[in-house]
């Protein structure tokens with residue numbers, strides 16, 4: 332019976348929104364983890380059906396003394412109706428459910444008849460968005476070429492054609508070295524996947540590294556500020572052809588361990604992983620003097636992720652605390668962009684999230700553009716022509732100050748773009764303006780020198796040149 336108690340406890344934790352399904356399942360005791368996880372997932376899939384049946388059969392009312400937890404009733408009724416019986420020795424709780432076995436089966440049949448379906452599986456529908464997302468596989472060009480990968484896949488029985496038919500794949504239209512397979516294609520036992528030559532990575536999550544376009548040179552110096560688990564770090568490393576230096580920061584110790592494993596599996600030799608908070612890194616430290624490209628992909632709400640499991644639970648939390656947490660997060664995103672803008676030779680900064688909310692995307696970008704750091708850079712948004720110009724979905728114009736700004740950024744819509752929901756923006760230092768402002772500073776210095784030599788100093792009016800009106804990033 333312990334196994335059922337564990338599954339019911341897991342459902343309680345999901346109801347309490349302690350974490351994502353994946354996160355909670357990962358904390359289950361090693362023993363029975365697979366079995367418990369399978370029961371929890373299956374129960375969640377059929378939850379509304381099982382709740383209807385339990386209600387119609389009046390199970391909780393009739394057995395209120397023995398069955399004190401609805402989640403325990405759910406997992407037990409699941410096994411009675413859908414898994415061939417309760418896998419536990421006799422006891423009062425098992426008996427309490429089995430007493431109603433005929434009635435429960437009757438209610439299941441009634442429900443099927445009412446909905447006009449024959450099988451149990453027709454009673455539930457999967458995650459419609461997840462089913463529309465192909466299985467994306469990035470060829471890790473650090474270890475082999477696209478041509479070698481295609482040859483290998485063909486030797487494994489795949490055909491290069493369209494990703495819509497079984498055992499076939501195609502090349503992605505936007506991201507080089509990315510292949511598409513049918514959504515259900517399994518790679519976990521594939522030798523090339525296990526050795527790091529193939530990386531399972533959603534298409535949208537490949538955009539940031541491609542937009543950052545790090546140089547592939549011996550003297551290249553790049554930062555991945557928020558690196559774990561390391562999909563984008565390994566992608567950046569591949570784009571740099573394993574040359575130069577890529578500093579990969581990760582503040583979380585456990586996730587840092589995952590990053591190390593991934594870097595070693597993917598054969599990344601140009602990465603220096605550092606277990607620290609990027610915000611504590613001094614931009615003026617001589618070690619980072621030649622950093623030119625920075626990737627910021629911070630923790631976010633993850634609202635764009637079409638998880639194959641999380642659709643099973645309600646995730647939106649509108650409590651005051653949740654709202655406050657979101658706003659705090661927002662402030663930390665802005666801080667991170669502003670911090671990245673302080674690296675003296677920083678020329679290109681990509682900020683991305685897997686969120687669909689403007690509050691974590693356009694509004695953060697808009698506030699960053701108005702910051703003193705952006706003005707000092709000066710930084711502005713890279714034009715569309717430099718940010719995956721052929722990608723159709725751009726930012727929300729109503730959330731940006733200039734319509735060109737909305738065109739500069741990228742959005743992916745879950746369910747519509749065959750990807751997870753995603754946002755990418757790219758800030759670039761404007762070299763011309765920088766040199767103009769440096770020249771102006773030089774002139775001002777000269778003027779001051781003249782003043783020191785005995786000339787009267789003219790009072791200068793401070794001009795605010797920003798065409799943007801000041802707006803708050805907080806909704």
Ligand SMILES: C[S@@+](CC[C@H](N)C(=O)[O-])C[C@H]1O[C@@H](n2cnc3c(N)ncnc32)[C@H](O)[C@@H]1O
Nearest residue numbers: 557560561562563581582583608609628629630
């Ligand atoms: C969205 S994940 C990054 C995913 C990663 N870019 C990838 O593609 O695999 C965000 C990561 O950034 C880390 N993180 C958040 N804020 C950080 C900071 N200030 N400094 C370093 N790491 C940070 C989190 O611990 C988390 O592992």
